[in-house]
Amino acid sequence: MKIILPVNLAPDIEPHLPSDIEVVQVDSEGNLNGDVSDVEIYVNGFYSNFSIYDKVLALLPALRWQQSPSAGVNHLLTPAFLQRDIILTNGAGIHAIPISEFVLTFMLYHAKNLRKLQIFQEQHTWVRGVFLEELANATLLIIGTGNIGQAIAHRAKAFGMQVWGSRRRAEPLPNFDKIVGVDEWRSLLPAADYVVIATPLTPETRGLIDATALRLMRRSAYLINIARGAIVDEAALVTALSEGWIAGAGLDTVTTEPLPPENPLWSLPNVFITPHCSALSPYLKERITELFIDNLKRYQTGQPLRNVVDKQAGY
Incomplete structure (x- = not known):
């Protein structure tokens, strides 16, 4: 059996592969170091150029299963991919710890x-009486209660927060004080101190946080996005932050990445912008490897794979 591995993951994964597996490596430009006409399994890399991804797919007529290290797969569901009968599995769960810790960082920063x-430190200024808030008893609304949303809830409860969640079906989950259905979360916005976006990007969630939603939030509320930039109407967010509809935002993802230098978000004093790095961890490659090797064993023995993506739903 032949598989494709990204060059940056191959050194970690290859030592754990069965002896009968042949590996072809692919770099970030889509260059391959071997014949791929009979490749059955493809572990894709973190491509930023969709045309490169489609170029690789076109060279894989025998591909049956693709494993993505990302939790979000909207960027992989291209027309070229969707017209093929390929099983897609994602990296759901492997990013939950670092991203949930990052969310707590955003909240504590605010x-x-x-x-x-x-600023006081940079100015060598000793100022007493700076207003500081507590997370204890603050209300957190998490839009999207998958692995990452649940990990955020677990950590938020340790700080004594009131945790609410929104998911497709309003079923109880550990560490959530309240769960509402997908159409009810807007009614909770006026009472939330922190709103975290942890839902996948799909046609239904694109532009979900619009001007209407931002207007419903408290003027003291803080918006955090660690999912996908396009879930937020960026123009509406700039207006909300500039005019004081909300207190601020922590953004690890934006609509256009890298964020263009001229984008007004850079200059707003109530925005904390990070370069889509919340999932990074020294343990990331280890977790990617463990998930793939487990799924490979399942694939070879005919067992159900973990994290199979519903390509119509988009996650």
Whole structure:
């Protein structure tokens, strides 16, 4: 059996492969170091150029299963992919720890007024009486209660927060004080201190956080996006932040990445922007490897694969 591995993951995965597996490596430009006409399994890399991804797919007539290290797969569901009969599995779960920790970082940055404190330090100014908030008893609304949303809830409860969640079906989950259905989350916005976006990008969620939603939020509320930039109407968000509809935002993802230098989000003092790095961890490659090797064993023995994506739903 022949598989494709990205060059940056091959050194971690190859030592764990059965001896009868032949590996072809692919780089970030889609260059392959061997014949791929009979490749059955493809572990895709983190492509930023969709045309490269489609180019690789076109060279794989025998492909049956594709494993993505990403949790979100909207960028992989291209027309070229959707017209093929390929099983797609994602990396759901492997990013939950670092991303959920990052969400707590965003909340603490806002609650403890760290931006102002850093400015005081840079100015060599000792100021008493800086207003600081607590996370304890604050209300957190998590839109999307998958692996990442649940990991955020687990950590937020340790801080004594009131945790609400929105999911397709309003079924109870550990660490959530309230769960509502997909059409009810807007009614919770006026009571939320923090709103975290942790839902996949699909046609239904594109532009989900629009001007109407932002208007419903408290003026003291803080929006956090660690999912996909296009879930937020960016123009509406700039207006909301500029005019004080909400207190601020923590953005690890934006509509256009890298964020263009001229984008007004860079200059807003109530925005904390990070370069889509919340999932990074020294343990990431280890988790990617463990998931793929487990799924490979399942594939070879005819067992159900973990994290199979519903290509119509988009996650």
